[in-house]
Amino acid sequence: MADFSAAECLVICGSLVLVALLLAEILDWSQFFPPSEIRSTLAFEFGYADHNGPHTWKMLYPLSRGSNQSPINITTRLATVVQPCESLKWNGYNARSSSMKMINDGNSVIICGSWPEDSKPCLEDGPFHHVYDFHSMIFHWGPSDDEGSEHTLDFVRYPMEMQMVHVKRGFKSPTDAIVLGAKDGMVIVSCFFQIGNGDNPYLDHIVTNLWRVACPNTKTAIPAFPLEWILPTFPKNYYTYFGSLTQPPCNEIVTWIIHPEPIAISGNQMAEFRKVHSIEGPLLLNSRPVQKLNDREIYYHG
Numbered sequence: 645m646a647d648f649s650a651a652e653c654l655v656i657c658g659s660l661v662l663v664a665l666l667l668a669e670i671l672d673w674s675q676f677f678p679p680s681e682i683r684s685t686l687a688f689e690f691g692y693a694d695h696n697g698p699h700t701w702k703m704l705y706p707l708s709r710g711s712n713q714s715p716i717n718i719t720t721r722l723a724t725v726v727q728p729c730e731s732l733k734w735n736g737y738n739a740r741s742s743s744m745k746m747i748n749d750g751n752s753v754i755i756c757g758s759w760p761e762d763s764k765p766c767l768e769d770g771p772f773h774h775v776y777d778f779h780s781m782i783f784h785w786g787p788s789d790d791e792g793s794e795h796t797l798d799f800v801r802y803p804m805e806m807q808m809v810h811v812k813r814g815f816k817s818p819t820d821a822i823v824l825g826a827k828d829g830m831v832i833v834s835c836f837f838q839i840g841n842g843d844n845p846y847l848d849h850i851v852t853n854l855w856r857v858a859c860p861n862t863k864t865a866i867p868a869f870p871l872e873w874i875l876p877t878f879p880k881n882y883y884t885y886f887g888s889l890t891q892p893p894c895n896e897i898v899t900w901i902i903h904p905e906p907i908a909i910s911g912n913q914m915a916e917f918r919k920v921h922s923i924e925g926p927l928l929l930n931s932r933p934v935q936k937l938n939d940r941e942i943y944y945h946g
Contacts, residue, residue: 690751691924692927692930698933701892701894705892708888710894711938712887712938713896713936714898715931716934716937716942718795718797719798720883720904722942723944724942725943725944726944732880732945735767735768736763736766737765737871737872738870739870740868740869740870742757742760743757743865744756744866745865746850746856746866748857748859748860748920748921750923751922752782752930757778764778765778765871766813770945771943772831776810776812778809779809779817780809781874783804784890785805785914787918787928787929789803789839792929794834794932803839805835806834806907807890808834808835808871811829812828815829822893826897828897832900834901836907837909838907838908839910842910843910844908849869851913855916855919857920859921875903881944883943884942884943885943887940
C-alpha cells in the first residue's frame with residue numbers, strides 16, 4: 645500500500661469532499677428540474693430574443709444545420725397515404741398521475757408527472773417497433789392568436805402548439821437519446837390549439853396555475869389529471885415524418901406525429917400563457933421558424 649504524508653492526505657480528503665459537494669449540487673438541480681430542463685438550462689444556452697434566438701443557433705449548434713430539421717409545414721395533399729395501418733395504441737393516457745408539476749425553464753412551460761410503473765403513459769404499435777414512454781409536454785406560443793405554433797398545416801399557423809415528448813423505453817430522458825444519437829430515440833406528438841368561443845375546462849389545471857411560474861426557472865405542483873383530458877387519443881388519421889428537436893442542440897432523433905384536429909382554447913386562456921416571462925422579459929414568442937423539408941417524406945396514417 646502506498647505511503648502518504650499528512651499533507652498529501654489532506655489534499656486527497658479535500659478533493660473528495662469537493663467532489664461530493666459538486667455531486668450534491670448536481671443532485672439538487674436534478675430534483676428542481678426534470679431531465680429535459682436540466683439539459684436546456686445547464687448544457688444548452690439559447691433563447692428567443694434577438695441576441696440568442698433561432699437565427700443564431702446555427703452558429704452555436706452545428707446539428708441545427710442538418711437536412712432533417714423541425715418544425716416543417718405539412719402539405720397535406722403531398723403526403724404519402726399509408727393504408728391499412730395498425731392502430732396507434734395509447735396506454736395509460738386515461739390514468740391519473742400520482743403527482744404533476746409545471747415548470748418555467750426560461751424558454752417554455754413544461755408539464756411533467758409521476759405514474760405508478762404499471763400505468764405509466766406510453767405509445768406503441770402504429771408505425772413503431774418499440775414502446776415510447778411519456779416524458780413531458782411542452783408548449784410553444786406566439787404574441788397573437790394568428791401565430792405561435794411551430795409546425796404549420798397547409799401553411800396555416802395556430803396560436804399555440806403542444807408537444808408531448810416520449811422517449812424510447814429503456815431511456816430515462818431525452819438526454820439519453822441525445823447522448824447516444826439514437827435515430828429512433830424519441831417520438832413527439834404535436835397538437836395545435838385554436839381559439840374557440842369559451843374556456844376549455846380541461847385546461848383549467850394548467851391555465852389557472854400559470855401565474856405561479858411567471859418567473860423563469862420556477863416550478864409549482866398542479867392538480868394531477870389524466871393526459872387524455874388535454875389530448876383526446878386517436879388511433880388513426882395523423883401525419884408522421886422524421887425530424888429533429890426544435891430547440892438546441894436540434895438533434896435529428898425524433899419521429900413526429902402531427903395531429904391535424906386542433907384543440908379548443910379561449911382567447912382569455914391563451915392570454916395567460918403570454919404572461920409567462922423569460923430572463924429577457926415577457927415570453928411572447930418561443931417558436932422556431934419552419935425548416936426546409938428537403939428530401940423527406942410525410943406520411944398520412946388513415
